[in-house]
Amino acid sequence: MRQLNEFERFVIEQKGTERPFSGEYYQHSAKGVYCCRKCDAPLYLSEHKFNAHCGWPAFDDEIPGAVNRHPDADGRRVEIVCSHCGGHLGHVFEGELLTPKNVRHCVNSVSLHFKPLEEEQAGEPMAKATLGGGCFWCLEAVFKELKGVHSVISGYAGGTEADAEYKRVCSGHTGHAEVVQLSFNPDEISFETLLEVFFQIHDPTSLNRQGNDVGPQYRSVIFIHDEQQAQSANAMITRLNEAKLWDRPIVTQVSAFDGFYPAEDYHRDYFAHHGEQPYCAIVVRPKVDKFRAQFAALRRR
Template structure:
């Protein structure tokens, strides 16, 4: 289906930048990026679909075209877009089409919704470099597409891991990604 939705206006605070990333369940993405130094805010939501103001139930059924994403506002003087993408590629499997682990469907696709030509060029360069170096056993299938719209997820999905760490999904799916962040990027984490 064609996306004829109005472009979402993104308010970017002075001196900050915004990116929108999909890497499976947004609870995972949010938990990882909230912990990085230089990240100002992380909002879980939906992007890249053809339904205006989608609801979680619709997105989960895969009928809206949206991916579960995190919209990340960051300070480029503290953490670069390249550094964010390094964490992005290291904390999910960018080689599986429309799936992350047991979460299956286009709503769980690996995606970079770029907000500028510079973000597009950086994302494409990093993807090409990782593929050329065969960092992953299979080719990266992460879509790199222009940002058009973002709809914040319902409040229950915001700050999910921090508020629900004992929940089984958080223990078995989200926590290993946070642990991977601690293992490989401890120096980039907030104290």
């Protein structure tokens, strides 16, 4: 059994609850297994996780036999515990229609310990890039084709509210931008190469719009994760402006990364699943075709 600190004991052994939006796994999106913090028993797979915008990690399934359910003393909720050690995880809810499985395990981050996939454990270098350039369906479809990019997740970043949800973001009132977050191997593809593709597949001179998509959520923005990314982004913008590739100056923002909110599940792989939908056919497909023509050497084989 793992030695627990005071707060971990409060949640896991005394059935407490962590504050919403405060847990380390609320926005977590890596691939792997979520285990019990106390006994290390596997509980959930990363593919079970979804963004319920509730303030805590949410899962719509569990590893068979890993989780037990008990009615709360008040009879209004159902508690979930680790079947191996009995540690408190959170509560389970049904009938909310948030995913096709219609189940939400609402779990305290502090009750969990995450183990990444073996290839990531083996020491393969991975880095993050977070980019906004209009509708995230377009960016996701292109970046998924790049060699060295291991995952592309559509979502929201750069806002002033403590959470992000599609309709509120589309109102323009939350300050978030639609973005994609990339997990990439810098030994296979550089951050500078990602930026080269980024600047070719959207209009970086258009303020708060891309085509008919208008609003601050569609702004051109690079959320930098470290000082090297900041230097690379600013240097590239300077070079592109000097080259006068566009009639107007670049308005792309370079901002410090301050959090990422994965988009709702129905946005995932949107172009792959809805390629014949009018927006995809008219807006997304031309961007994908342009990428394939200009960056053939960078594509997955």
